[in-house]
Amino acid sequence: MHPFLLASANDAATAIAAHAADPDLAYIAGGTDLIGLMKDRAALPKRLLDINTLPDMARIEALPDGGLRIGALARMSDVAAHPDVRRRFPVIAEALLFAASGQLRNMASMGGNIMQRTRCAYFRDEDDLPCNKRRPGSGCSALHGLNRNHAIFGWSEACVATNPSDVAVALAALDATVAVRGLAGERTIPFTGFYRLPGETPERDNVLGRGDLIVSIEVPAGAEGRASHYLKIRDRQSYEFAVVSAAAAVAVDGRRIRSARLALGGVAHKPWRLTAAEVALRSASLGDIEALKSALATSFTDARPLAHNAFKVELAQRVALRALQAAGARA
Amino acid sequence: MNAIGQPISRFDGRLKVTGAARYTADIPLADATHAAIVHSTIANGRTVSIDTTTAEKAPGVFAVFTHRTMPRMNPTPKPWSHLHPHGQSYLPLQDDQIHYAGQPVALVVAGTLDQAAYAGTLIRVEYDARRPVVFGSQATKEAVDPPQFLWPVASSVGDADKAVAAAAVKIEQTYTTSDRHHNQMEPHATTAAWDADGTLTLYETTQHIFGTRELLSIVLGIPEEKINVVSQFLGGGFGGKAYVWPHTLLAALAAKVLKRPVRLQLTRAQMYAMVGHQPATIQTIALGAGKDGKLTGIRHDSISPTPIFDSYIEYAGLVSRSLWAVSGGITTKHKVVHVHRNTPTAMRSPHEALGHFALESAMDELAYAIGIDPVALRLRNDTQLDPHSGRPFSTRAMRECLRAGGARFGWDKRTPEPRSMRDGRDLIGQGMAGAIYTHWRWPAKARVTLKRDGSAVVETGTHELGAGTYTVMQQVAADTLGLAPEKVTVRLGDTRLPASHASIGSSTMANAGASVMLAAKAARDRAIDLTLTGRNAPFAGAVRGDVLISDGRLMLARTNLQITYAELLARNGLATLVGDGDYDPVEEANGPKAVFSFAAVFAEVRVDPDLGLVRLNRFVGAYDAGRIINPKTARSQAIGGIIWGVGQALLEQSETDPVLGRFLNRNYSGYLVPTNADIPQLETLFVGEFDEEASPLGAKGLGELTAVSVAPAIANAVYHATGKRVRELPITVEKLL
């Protein structure tokens, strides 16, 4: 790795001030993504600020209203093992458990997880291949290169990368929010608005800026939480990023869907909510497969596959259907 | 009790489970420096300028080498030979040409690895880049006939074209396999240290210490006796560490220039171009058969990529020369396409694992075309004569492999129609394949020393790659000497020991093992001689055949006379008694019989038809590898081979970017090898018998054989499950949706 300085932060305000003032400073928590990026020279911070020492940021709280507050420094494994997370929002526990490995989940923080960068092989390559996310203006190698693992929704000519986080898909489906502290105080960002589409500036993954520190993730109480499921399709059985994944949560009256929440992973630059399908699914019967299929199809009219990932359009619908059915079985 | 044939736990197990086993990069060396290679980011062209000024001033840097400053090397010897095996003929840092992405363009040596690697990033290379040629279906038009390499490039017995044209049933299909990388857990590493007297000691991750020594001697122009090569524990080889790759030469020369030891370990990403890989193949097979399923003709052609500067051949057609009886004729042919990449190399299981996918898939297609059971089809085409050479097989237990494997699997419960077996929402598929694997014979030497304390030491320059060499050699020596295995110590992996061959092609047990047996026999016979003749002979006047040895005690039959090895040496005032083993077999092709290993393997897959997911459900492999020396380590090799086949069938592929001409995903998260969760319980059966033609130990090759026919068995099972014939490996989701 390149040489850098390492410091640790004792309080959030100082950390935020340092981050705001210094464009070459990066926060480090678990390090499982950042250190890889640094080894591959996709991130070259001159200063690292270890935020693991910040107080009160690793708590996992079951809120009295049935919701959840997850500190940004809580480790993936602790969140996945937490009894209230598992009971109230199995989709969150499952999304975490289907990610990475036991060792990485012990290290990786929740804040870092939702900040992790794309696994696009062109972006990650240490040889600095043409990639607008890595070097703005250098072009997108994947657009006309190998793009099986790339986006079918919302991509631009500048970038066809996907977001790799599993738990972000679950959190997006559940309408979670991200609590961010910045120089101007604390604000709450809905998960659906946290990530950006690549557009002309794919170097920016999300809406955070200098001085922003993720404090916690809040999951609102909802009738859909318990009846939820995360389904991840990958080439091998474990320890791999998703080809396609789906998070589903439903509330039902008998077998009839009262409300459904659905998000896909592996298909876009951000977790992809199936908003049209969610509307179309209202009042559909969980037993009426054809009705479920046509409702899901409404969210795929704007799918734009690339040369090597056309299969994802059909696969994603089947994965969403299966996840929906599994969530429904828990209702 | 005999040690051979017992499922003995590894004698080096304790070293391996405690972290005490020292692999190449673990060996402490005072004063060692660390080197990092800067590699080409383009695949074709030349370097116009290389600015090293900033790097040279970076902290800790001792030297930066480029093609302008690296000492010159001698060309690699021609023709290519296993005796001095270069991985590729194009040598590093000798000129400004770029022939492949990832080619070395500079070497940095510094005090720490971080310093060397970081300084490498400060080097500015300006390229004159040209568009690279890449391998693909369109490249087959450029295929050319290569010069002979390991075997004849083409073969012809009878008239295959005529036989196929006239056949009642014909199968003609194209099958492809992907570029794959060994991805041993241990990255290639080398540490070069020169003594004051000009002797080079090279700690090297190699499966071939003597070949490394000879190649270095030639290319670096130093006498062999001034080179020691050491490889005592290897973190996986699989063929990829059997040849000398460019980085080893760079480390040796840098250490010479700097007069300090240089340690160089490839990064995981560099493992994709600094060393070899298994090339993709495009194979066309034509089978002709009668309605009874008897084969009348086979035509098997294969095209694979090779670099601009070498002609590596992947002999995929080899398997069709000898696996099944064919009445009319067999032709095989290999062509290569020159592209911008580094030289491919042997990878478990070279040639055979690729060829079997085509041949045994086609056999399954033939079985369905005729309406005959796939096992019955193989039984009908079984043969005791090698169709290629006309010689009888030394031993061939194919029939027993098919019978025992099928019985254990429960093949008779299979319903043949595709999509006819289900478990809930999943489709179940069952498929099988037969297998044949080449037997290699090499010369090998060993030394066994009986010591005055009653123990013995085995010394031989072979290698421990994970197959259990320390353990099986101990078993062989113990049984031959009549000692408890615990009394035997084994020393391997150093060119200062008696010379042995490359640990490749599943040949170590049969050849290096034979040399150990001969050495132990020589030491034992010298001991027996001492009991029979001379002043101190306890059994004077008796005959050899009456001397029995057990647990270190020599006994004269039908008497109470006995003496231990220790007492015998003491009585004769000897500190040691040495036996030399010199195994020098005739080349397999020149022997009276055709020697091959055989297998029949059975796979059951579960396919989620909606999601296109294939998972292996269970697997049975029945193997004829001659006599099994250690059933425990043999089973481990076999399950390892099966899992290699699972990777080939379902996961592994190194994709080349069509514009950049480079392997993408040069890491374990992009290049998928199976995880624990991908693998169910696996069953292995050993049905072979002692094969005296193969080796004095009766053993044939096992490790490569077990990886050979897994992919076609799985592909055939996928067809049985889904009705979809996938002829392109790996079988991924999109191919089944």
Added chain:
Amino acid sequence: MNPAATVTRGTGENTVVGDDARVPIGLTVNGRVRTMTVEPRTTLLDALRDELGLTGTKKACDRGECGACTVHVDGRRLLSCMTLAAMQDGKQITTIEGLERDGNLHAIQAAFIEHDGFQCGFCTPGQIMSAVAMIEEAKADWPSAATTDVGRPFTIAELSAAEIRERMSGNLCRCACYPNIVDAVAEAAARS
């Protein structure tokens, strides 16, 4: 950086940092307090191997993609290639060399030998460190991706072969000894 409010490790100019940028740290490794100076960029893996000579922990991918560098930090399994040594200052580290007690192998080490849970042995230290911690995770009611209903408490009795396979999947083995590893871990888990 504001040194009054942060504990700075490392000094001097930042673009090129020389040896003077090494920072002192203290780790308790296998029960012994070890002090050393490292560069901020030194990973825990490199510190263990190069500074302390504990070469049982292996560098295979150096990217968190294989598990060969698994060690325990404060009792948890993690990947030493993906964390900085200086970030682990003051922590309790256990490596493969620290698993034996009074010359006796840990039950998992013995089970790996008995079940032939390795071939070349290069991934083995990581496999064993992973297995030791994984059994503790299962005892602590941690579910896995192989757990059908994560909403229910998990007990060690449910640690089936499928559970072990999934929980051990962060450790690649290219010799591919997986079934034997599962047998070894199952036996050790049943005994513990």
